[in-house]
Amino acid sequence: MTKLTVGPWIAAQKLPGRDVARDRLAFLERTRVRLETQTVAGFPLVGLGGSCGKPCFALPYRLTWTEENTQQLEEVAAxxxxxxxxxxxxxxxLHENDQEVAAVQDWTTSATVYLRPGYDRAEELLVRLANTLNPVSS
Structure with missing residues (x-):
């Protein structure tokens, strides 16, 4: 699998420089790319992390953390x-440098996964997390 293919989509929305931070029209221009639906491995991209800017993907189920699925999460992480x-x-x-490559959120109406777009195995990790944490297959 590969890095996420949504890198250019994310980059097109980022503030290019402080000189346009108050430019409403430049902001509106950057947000036009959001009209393009984005998916990775069949999972819809529902937005970006507010502070981290990582793309967020919706999983097709609700997630409640348990002893069993947190152990499964640790196995996938390993x-x-x-x-x-x-x-x-x-x-x-990552063990090698403590870089965050993913986060799994359970406090919305569905589970979501945030992924570092430049991580070489991001798409593979998304699919693996979605399959492993699915309460129907557990």
Missing amino acids: EFGCYVEYGVYPHLK
Whole structure:
């Protein structure tokens, strides 16, 4: 699998420089790309993380954390060279440099996964998390 293919979509929305930070028309121009529906591996991109800017993908089910699925999450993390950091919600971070590559959120009406777009195995990780955490297949 590959990095996420939505990098250019994200980059087109970012503030290009402080000189246009108050330019409403420039903002409106950047947001036009949001009219283009984005998906990765069949999962819809529903937005970007507010502080981190990572693309957020909706999973087709609601998630409630349990002893079983948090253990499964840690197993998936290990397969990808990561550990799980439990904050408000779990984050997968690389052992080699503590870089966050994913976060799984459960406090909305459906589960969501935030992914670092430049992570080489991001799409593979998204599919693996979606399959592993699915309460129907558990």
